[in-house]
Amino acid sequence: MNARPIKIFLVEGNPSDARLIRELLSEIPNIRFTLEQAERLRDALQRLSSGEEVDVVLLDLSLPDSRGQDTFNRFQEGVKEPGPPVIVLTQIEDETAGVGAVQSGAQDYLVKGRVDGNLIARSIRFAIERQRMVEQLKLLSVKDDLTGIYNRRGFLTFGGELLKLGRRVSTQVFLIFAGLDRTKWVNETLGKAEGDKALKEIAALLRRTYRETDTIARIGGDEFVVMGVLATGIPVEVLAQRLQRQLEEHNRERADAPPLALNISAASYPIGDFPNIDDLLQKADEMMYEQKRAKA
DSSP: OOOOOEEEEEEOSOHHHHHHHHHHHHTSTTOOEEEEEESSHHHHHHHHTTSOOOSEEEEESEETTEETHHHHHHHHHHSOSSOOOEEEEEOGGGHHHHHHHHHTTOSEEEETTSOOHHHHHHHHHHHHHHHHHHHHHTTSSOBOTTTSSBOHHHHHHHHHHHHHHHHHHTOEEEEEEEEETTHHHIIIIIOHHHHHHHHHHHHHHHHHHSOTTSEEEEOSSSEEEEEEEOOTTOOHHHHHHHHHHHHHHHHHHTTTSOOOOEEEEEEEEEGGGOSSHHHHHHHHHHHHHHHHHHHO
């Protein structure tokens, strides 16, 4: 029995671009879809409020009634949770807005003029399956009680599914490792309550720094990991530097309290290099150990 067509909702104000996307999709074998279009953000939000579900939204950030990352922000505000997965479309000169939208919760971004049918189809499949995984995980006991982020079980569950999915779309995964420095000193000198407070602050810091679609987990007492799909053209070192900048800003804002200190490292790998999530987690543990030994 054939699967039902994928319901694609295109929010695109340029008729030429809309026609090109339709043509690119029609050239891809083994994909059946229906495509509905709105030219303005206002009309798109009205359509999605009707209750009829769509599988994925292709959202151009440059519309007649909205431009830039503000388009995605307004879209998020106007759609009831859980909304459909969103892939944003940008011009080459607006690529930064696409990155910002992904950091705010979009599943992916595509740059007009740099895409073909295969890339669009792969991005759509990934966005739909990733959204489905997120909803399934909400039903499991995968959260750390202290910090509210994923626990080790959540990381293993979600990360395992991400690896399975990633092998089908040939992409790279990134890992950011962050360990609280001087944990023993904090607990013994300032008390366990201050130690717990520091762990909560780190979790909040990671949430602010990385995308909603990334997996952020506390995998040990004072060890955290962020895992996600590496966006095209972004070196993994940039992601580590982003966390370091957020940490420095956080410490400046709380100058009257002992500063937080993190051991931060980062790596990226082709997903196909790891047959299962345990192998990837072992790699993470080895990197954390090497980093701690180097600082000893």
